[in-house]
Amino acid sequence: MLSEHIAYLPLRLSALTRYLVESLGEIRHDASSTPVALILSRRPGRRLSAVGEQSDTGSTVSLVFLEVS
């Protein structure tokens, strides 16, 4: 089962990771309009477009949630 999906995983995971990172970056505190999250991990670079391509990063996102400054 895993071997059937492994060609699809980089495309799907990198798209989800990119969406998560971009969405987190857009979230702002109401009071100060400052960012809510600081992404620490490397973000996906090259955008994949086909099954079988390999992503340049993994799909774990390390971040710090920031208080209102």
Next chain:
Amino acid sequence: MANSPRSRIGGPPGLFALTGLSNVTNSKNPLSLITYASDLGYSTLLDAAALAPSSKISLSDTPADAMAISFYKMFGFPTGVGCLVAKKSFLRQLKRPWFAGGTVDVVQVPGSGYTAAQQVHEQFEVLSPSHLPEFCLSNYPACRTEPSILQVLLRLQED
């Protein structure tokens, strides 16, 4: 290392271990470093625990002496089952300063002599293997359609 490559060829043994994918930084390290280190005379280990579940790895393109894999990062269950894929030539370089059950065929008592297990990989398989994770693996639904997992493990033991 790239700025001042120092060859270990002819010198004391050295091990170069590379994390294929870091779950801390989310970075994939260039696997070409394995070949680079090998050319400098290092034995090489690829930690593919996080890399293998979502990436294709070719040991022909990345000829590491050994590669570590964690199965629970592929299936999420059970913990504690993984494998070390290693070249026999690499294992033969390693010297164990002790022995324990399963790694020897004969022990002299009283005395200090012993005969290491005939199969080189058995010399590093300390204690009896836990069969519970293997049972779970073979009965886990995601693995039922992937019979090659256990077959690969058994094949590795045979090879």
